[in-house]
Amino acid sequence: METTRRSDPAPHQGPPPEFSRSAVEEINRLKLRYPTNRAVILPALHIAQREFGWISDEVMALVADVVGVPPMDVFRCVGFYTMYHRRPPGKYDVQVCTNISCCLGGARKVLRKVEEKLGIKSGGKTTDGMFSLQEVECLASCGTAPVVRVNDDFIEDLTPDGIEELLEDLANGGELREKQGIHLRGQGAEPVVSKDLMSEGIRGLEGYRKLGGYQQAERAIKTMQPPDVIELVKKSGLRGRGGAGFPAGMKWGFIPKESAKPKYLCVNADEGEPGTFKDREILERTPHRMLEGIVICCWAVGIHTAYIYIRGEFAKGAVSVQKALDEAYRANLLGRNILGTGFNLEVTLHQGAGAYICGEETGLIESLEGKPGQPRIKPPFPAIVGAFGGPTVVNNVETLAFLPAILEKGPEWFVGLGSPKNSGTRIFCVSGHVARPGLYELGMGVPLRTLIYEHCGGMKNANKFKACFPGGSSSPVLTEADLDVRMDFDSLAAAGSMAGSGGVIVVDESACMVCVAERVAGFYHHESCGQCTPCREGTGWLEKILHRFEERTAHKEDLELLVNAAEGMMGRTICVLADAAAMPVLSIVKKFRKEFEEHLSPGKCEGWGD
Amino acid sequence: MPKLTVDGRPVEVEAGQTVMNAAEKLGIEIPRFCYHSKLPVAGNCRMCLVEVEKMPKLTTSCTTPATEGMVVLTKSPKVKEGQKAVLEYLLINHPLDCPVCDKAGECDLQDQYFAFSSTPSRMIDQKVHKPKRIELGPTIKLDQERCVLCTRCVRFLEVYAHDHSLGTVNRGDRAILTVFPGRPLDNIYSLNTVDLCPVGALTSKDFRFKKRVWFLKNADSVCTFCSNQCSTVVQHDEGTIYRILPRENEKVNGPWMCDTGRLEYRFINAEERVKCPMVRRDEGQERTTWREAMEAVGAAFKAAGSRAAGLASPRMTNESLFAFAKLFVETLGSKLAGFVKADAGLVEGAPADDFLIKADKNPNTRGAEEIFAAWGVEVDGARSVLEAAEGGKLAALLVMDQALLERVPNRERWLKALAKVKFVAVASLAENELTRLAHVVLPLASWAEEEGTYTRFDGLVQRSWRAVPPRGEAKDALGLLSQVAVAAGKQALPLVAEAVFKALVAKVRCFGSLTYAAIGKQGAKAGSGAATHKVEIVNLAKDKGAGGAEARTW
């Protein structure tokens, strides 16, 4: 329930904090990468946390001073983003994901084990200062759930025994090492973005080039006119893989050709939708494919500055992307006068700091500008007024990663890979109760039944299928009756749900839908940016009502209240997070009403089936 | 210029205006918390929902541009249902401390709750609790539970006062309004945020728990603490002033004023006021009656003849300054009169800025100059008075306002010179160095206790109504000056401000043909009435992000 993950700040002790010389230099260098000083707040806070371990009031004031902004601007960011520690964390900061997929995989048991082992609750710290514990939201490892993040490292496919061993090892001075499970599990006849992911050694520039990498970007700049590239992408029917499925070529077409202010590309690498873990894989393992897509997009739209907004938790992804950027700059695939063509493009990696809402495109832009990621009122849309006031394209990592292949093989080929109006393949992120959860790159429109029973090896333990979120936790759930739905944007919309980010969370009969709904509401409650009234107050209310169902203290009238409280939030807010909270809850109440009614009387439910 | 209809009524607005603006133009009230006509749009409260034909969902009127042919409904059942839902969300975590809340009676949330038929709360869960009674700074207390996070206060401070002290911190229902740790809100315009706050989250420390607002009576007034002359309302009950609020006046101050202007009323209520006349005897000053005091004044001024002089203050009303000049020039036949301006550098309080506060801390310098000139009093009259006093040539002096010499650079010289004058009468509100050397001290009414007009630096003439009766035996300046005339054996002067103003208009050319009726509540210029106070409003809904470094989120 109400997990207050932010505690009161600890008082600063000792002499006033001072940045090291190199930190100040780093911050000053960063200022050259952005049009405003304010945009440096988040990176500077990351540097401060690296230097001081946590962010005291004094450190906030110091950051404000060095960046050159009012202290309140820094304070607002520290308060908004969950990754800035307001008190010293333990030597090992243990972050247990308790979002849906992880809970379906047994995260509650893992959490209980950690609590028992360390003798602390979420938000606490062991007296020896070795461990601190936090419950966190989806870490984009849902296919290898449950997952725990210790400091910056992911420990995946955990079991209660596994976590016990790990904690003991760390306590005894063992070394912390990231342990990833297998992410990519399957491909269709013609994989596109995940093509190079099955083989090893493709991460570097050399490996990517061997596969023909950057040839399409070079060809585009040297031989194609920008409008022709846009035309080609329009023809390919490529739709955004970030959530809304908006046609990429059409979006680029909205950008004014002439603009007094610089135009920008913001790459949405904030992957936070529960159940989604594909972008992380691209970022970590094939960043050059995305970079080539960035070059193509920027050439087509006439953009000379791009920012890759990467989720703060993706430490490894950030290292991998930065390495790729360095390689590409060295090879003159980025920077000034790319490959002698006269085309300039600066690409900067920008790390977020823990806020799901920064995946929403205008929240992302606000965050990039150094503010809390509170979505903007639209219109104006980013294509007209976006980052730093300039026309801005926001595209998802996966969307961009499709571009080199589309240029190489042509739009018709791409159209042929999918279903009508839903071109190409996409990476489905399947998690929860299937036999082989993971990433599957398949043609759009693959039936849900095929996805689960053929590609994923059926249900885990051959249990009975109960429900499925087809496009992340924001999508209304499907039931057995919907198993033959085609997994593309239009078919899922017709089925009353949505394809969203491709996060397919499968729930079997062992799990209780009231618990699932409560966790959905809890997530959006935790992530609401707090700007608009219905979402700020409503998400918490939903969670509280659902919690009473879970605890079996709800009354008969509460069912109607729940529906009312959810419906009242919809369509009345600045962004659609409020709808994203209400829709799945409403769908669960509608389709599993019986379970809610059962919770009105004493008894015990299946919980998370663990 | 798009034309649209709102609730069936046609209206035309300028391009770039919103549906809210269009409704306001028709006088149609749409409930709102975050919208304020003088602030950039934030669009966060979601209360101002309206129905627009062909739009599938309700939309917030404060953020929706008005476009040609739009058909807007502000009171349809769908709109009411939407607004009711938003209101319910606003209330679920609201503490509802109305019985002990200073805002009760003038709270938008309370009013809306009432308007929506006050259905009982369906919220049976534990509310979100947040800190209360927070010292935000020297002037304000904050109750974070009552705050509806509309950010009006934040926007006001940032846009008008260039102050980034306030901000919203944290996410979701944990969000709070706050200051940076250890850096209080200390701004000369801070109390405007209390007016702006739609709920009782921000309360003025000066006013907290002093009075329930429904007991307060209003008098329209003018601030006399600098030459900006902000239009104000003096709120009072049973002769005591409780607070001063800005009164909206586009030509002067918009809906704002500074904290000095709000809080300086306190001396009016003060116990230390001079409440009855005093005369100097051998043993110092003694209380006396008006009759006895005026006998002394009369004797002195009769004896003085043309060696009588007077010092006025540019804090006085036009009418009092007129009566003063008339008394000396016409009645007493003395040309030794002048007014003493407080020197900007010596007045405590904020220096001039680009918002309201002006360097000249005398509200009526312009009026004094013009009226004295019309009476043929030399511009540098005060200097002649000073020199005459120094030369021992003055037999009787009347000083209007004991504070006159407190804020002049040559104060010592003045005091030394006045000590040489045979008889000094000081009309005063409080005791000080000057009253101590006076032979007679006459209790004077404050600006809130008298009626009259003031001329702003730009020529705008504003009226101020009497809020409370003069303290004790104090007399307003007109009454006091008339008494002096009578005591000196001359004809009484007119006592009614409006009558004095008529005479003033007849004599002082630059007042044109103004009348009290023409001046009204908003003031008028003898010539044209061009606006002088204009603040640019950036429409953030439109401009958000557009300004690069300057664009801010609310």
Ligand SMILES: Cc1cc2nc3c(=O)[nH]c(=O)nc-3n(C[C@H](O)[C@H](O)[C@H](O)COP(=O)(O)O)c2cc1C
């Ligand atoms: C609450 C919310 C969260 C979102 N999170 C993400 C995200 O993590 N990653 C992403 O690419 N898009 C996300 N989106 C969608 C973006 O707003 C935007 O549509 C997308 O980045 C556009 O890129 P695309 O057209 O390439 O998909 C989110 C949208 C909402 C409303």
Ligand code: SF4
């Ligand atoms: S809907 Fe929620 S997340 Fe979106 S802007 Fe409003 S409060 Fe923020």
Ligand code: SF4
């Ligand atoms: S304190 Fe008042 S004005 Fe400021 S945000 Fe809260 S409710 Fe709005």
Ligand code: SF4
């Ligand atoms: S700005 Fe001047 S006139 Fe206005 S309230 Fe302040 S002191 Fe009074």
Ligand code: FES
């Ligand atoms: S990583 Fe735990 S739910 Fe996604």
Ligand code: FES
């Ligand atoms: S008044 Fe329009 S959203 Fe607040």
